Amino acid sequence: MRKLLLLMIPLLILVGCSNSTVEQSESDKVKDNPLSDDADVETKEEQEPEGNADTNEEQGNGSVSAQEEKVVTKAEYVRKLAVVEASLAAQREIIETGTQVDMEEAAGEMYKAWDNTLNELYGILQSQLSDEVMQTLREEQRNWIVLRDEVAEAEAANYKGGSMESFAYTSKLMEMTKNRCIELVEMYM
Template identity: 35%
Template sequence: MKINRKFLMVILTVVLVILAACENSSEESNAKSNNGSPDSSSTQNVNGDASNKSSKDTNDTQINEQEDTSENTSTNSNNEKSSTSGNGDSEVTENKKEEYLKKLNEMEESDKNAEAKTTTSDMEEQEEERYEKWDKTLNEIYGVLKEQLSTEQMSKLREEQRNWVKQRDEAAKEASLEYEGGSTESLEYVATQATLTKERCYELVANYMK
């Protein structure tokens, strides 16, 4: 009996030790699990904050880049418009001279190809029309020069033009006197006026127009 009791005591002692060891192991496992969760949560929060910050920085960078691009585009567009506008004005100014030279050449060619009249009255009428045509063009050219020339330049040209008109009419009168009393006297007068007016048109465009 004593032996059996001793044996039972040993067994109970072993069982108690095992149970105690199991309880300690379970507590340690729970403690580790509880300690691990906050770390994981903390890590997630840190990563989450970092991710949000990175996303925000990326968005800010993209917005800044878009603003820079927009500003550059606007600046380039304005520069191009300014450049285009400046070039356009220059081309218009340069083309005025070419435009009128071309017009004068076409008018002169038209005079050369005009049907020749046979009677003195018809020829005189034709020369009067030619004179009126060139005189009208001369006035157009004079109007363009008013816009292009300075006040001082225009003042000089105005005086020069007055003197030219006198010289033209005097030259026409002198030419017509060669046929004084004849049927072609008035014809020569108007024909000379037309020719000198045509020459004056070319002169003003070549020397003054820009």
């Protein structure tokens, strides 16, 4: 229960933050598909040169796509994070009361939910931020991925060879990914 309260505090703080938006410039690039996993942050950029982003010209009529029209605000995404957190209540309960196998599965589901949220958020930011700011975010995200993996491995090493090793690893991945979602909303939306 104490962990639940600690997890909810940052979300409540974000809900109370002001509703700021980022103006979208015409030069912002929009990707139709948000990144499918963290490793794709590097791969997508390397595979697609700057000029190959999907454009309105492909639609033939010059109209603005629905994704370009919609600017997601900080308040909207704070609510989204709260919904994701609330949707994971059953998994948190399993982690507190379930068997080890159930705990590992629940932690994996929680990590997947936060990772999907992070990838969706990254895609939204990609469509709303200037090229210069997005380049900075890409570099930060690459560094964060390395740090996340190192911290999770260090956490798992505390249980090396033990039955809790994989649970510790996945739990740390989940925790750091959730916190990264909160950070990105706070810093970039």
